[in-house]
Amino acid sequence: MSSFGISGTNAHVILEQPEPVTEPETGGDGLAALxxxxxxxxxxxxxxxxxxxxxxxxxxxxxxxxxxxxxxxxxxxxxxxxxxxxxxxxxxxxxxxxxxxxxxxxxxxxxxxxxxxxVEPGRTAFLFSGQGSQRLGMGRGLYERFPVFAEAFDAVCAGLDAHLERSLREVVWGDDASVLDGTAYAQAGLFAVEVALFRLVESWGVRPEFV
The missing domain is CATH 3.30.70.3290 (Alpha-Beta Plaits)
Incomplete structure (x- = not known):
């Protein structure tokens, strides 16, 4: 194979057949081995x-x-x-x-x-994730874009602020991850975001029998 560049340089590359690869032993054929x-x-x-x-x-x-x-x-x-x-x-x-x-x-x-x-008809349940998935700023973009999310988030924060030393919204949207990682704020923040997420999904037409 030759390649001619703008300057007129002539380069040659010689390709050879690679060495054969031996497949590892599986101990059997297909699914039977597994x-x-x-x-x-x-x-x-x-x-x-x-x-x-x-x-x-x-x-x-x-x-x-x-x-x-x-x-x-x-x-x-x-x-x-x-x-x-x-x-x-x-x-x-x-x-x-x-x-x-x-x-x-x-x-x-x-x-x-x-x-x-x-299979019998059942009621729908929603499982909220627990502590460990919290992060600073969670839910803020949805809050600014969807009024339904914002209304639900505000309602939960208002109910929980009476039991917390600091504003839940300020902690969740703050800049100190160590405070949010504390159990009280992590659990409360996740609950607020997840309730707001549920209300947002519900507004799109989901009608669960169990909330």
Whole structure:
């Protein structure tokens, strides 16, 4: 390869084939080398009958293909199928356990290797982060941009200031991190910011059942 610069300099680079790289030994092929002894087979259906029907189809597949590896089937079931409300998990480490568990799901009977359940409507909860995530200036940009955030932040600060030696807003938006890192101000500051964040998200259309 040649390269001619503006000054007319002629440079040559000779490229050679690199030395072959030997792949490290993995102790097995693919997922089998990484798989634990017990793997979960996850099944689901819109109804109990649909769940049992899926278990029956899977049972027929397992019985008809004795060479199937449990870990491969577990991966396919967990990543390539939709999840519906009625669910079952067959915990298996060998063919006998898998067949027995699937047969139990087919007829709705209990089995030590099977976990059955259904998704039920629940209430929404919000978890606020604890001490350790505080930082100076947190929430200030949102406060200046969103009135809903500002109103909620002001309300919390007003309620907490009566129990603190210094203004919570002044500490949170101040320049002394050591004061904010104190438990009283860290916990109070995070609570104020997170309540304001929740009210902001709520104003965008989120209507949780539990606050």
């Amino acid at each position: 798989a634990p002894g017990i793997v979960p087979w996850v099944l689901s259906g819109r109804t109990e009958e649909a769940l049992r029907a899926q278990a029956a189809r899977l049972l027929a597949q397992v019985e008809g293909h004795p060479g199937l590896r449990p870990v491969d089937l577990a991966l396919s079931l967990a990543t390539q199928r939709s999840l519906f409300d009625h669910r079952a998990v067959v915990l298996t480490d060998d063919r006998e356990t898998a067949v027995r568990g699937l047969a139990a799901v087919c007829v709705g009977e209990p089995d030590p290797a099977v976990v059955l359940g259904a």
